[in-house]
Amino acid sequence: MIAEFTDRRLLDEAESGCAAEIAQAEVGAALTVRRGEADRLSVLATTLADRLPLVRAAMARGDIDAYRAGLINNATRNVEAEHLDEAERAALAKILPPAVLGVLG
Numbered sequence: 001m002i003a004e005f006t007d008r009r010l011l012d013e014a015e016s017g018c019a020a021e022i023a024q025a026e027v028g029a030a031l032t033v034r035r036g037e038a039d040r041l042s043v044l045a046t047t048l049a050d051r052l053p054l055v056r057a058a059m060a061r062g063d064i065d066a067y068r069a070g071l072i073n074n075a076t077r078n079v080e081a082e083h084l085d086e087a088e089r090a091a092l093a094k095i096l097p098p099a100v101l102g103v104l105g
Contacts, residue, residue: 041066047073054088063096 025035048056048069055072058064064072072091079087 040070044070044073051084052076052088054085054092058092058096064092068095 025038044066048059052069052073055064055069059066059069072088075091076084076087
């Protein structure tokens, strides 16, 4: 949801040079967090939507929290696209119980 909002706001405000700042301020206000935390959450949400769909799904189901999603994001940041699915699954396998892993497919 944060990723979709941020992307939409960036498209809406593309002409102005401060679209990201506006999106961060609005996310921060909605979540009642400071701008730095709003920025971190916006970047994480966008990354999960773009690169780590299994982590995003696990987070949406409540299987992991934003902290753990951030750890997986950091651990896979330099993984090339062709190996990303394998790395994502391996990272999730370390923190999720086997019954939840079966849901991932």
